[in-house]
Amino acid sequence: MSNYKKNHVAYFYIYFIIQVIFIYINVYLPVYFFNILNINRIELAFVQIFAYMTLFIRPLIAIYFDKKNPSIKPLFIVCSIGTLISFILFVFSLNILVIFGIFLGINFACASVIRVIVDKMIVDFSPDERSRDKSALYMQLGGISGALFPNIVFILIFKDLHSLPTWNQFFLIGIFSVVPVIFISFFLRA
Secondary structure (H helix, E strand, O other), rough: OHHHHHHHHHHHHHHHHHHHHHHHHHHHHHHHHHHHOOHHHHHHHHHHHHHHHHHHHHHHHHHHHHOOOOOOOHHHHHHHHHHHHHHHHHHOOOHHHHHHHHHHHHHHHHHHHHHHHHHHHHHHHHOHHHHHHHHHHHHHHHHHHHHHHHHHHHHHHHHOOOOOEEEEEEEEHHHHHHHOOOHHHHHHOO
């Protein structure tokens, strides 16, 4: 498989996992927090505000990448590992809101860096407009697949919304779907 096609596989999977995590955070965690854990909404909102503030680093990272030309692959590997570990840790710390918020913020920061790196790679390593379009197509397909995956899993495994073992199984499937990001990051041609 050529480096160009390896990057397409990486683009697809990267956007797949980013979208899987996004769906878990924005669709299923609120249901879990309010129906299973009965979390105080004000405390949760306060924690999430600080976690979501890390998304503001994305424009700063994009500016940094435009002005400097840092080594992309090591940073990508570190952020991939950071995304995986922070996702695992915030899933396991759902009962402790402060720790959940810290790992959620780390996850958002790592995902922001990964998105900037992938966008830069598409611009820098695509030889022509057609290849950029093809790369963007793989990103979009990965994002759509990542948005569908948790929903399909949810429909298939949930019989009772209040079943804690089923929620644990659901989160475990999400973790296993994100684990290959470490291996995919080594396929990337940078």
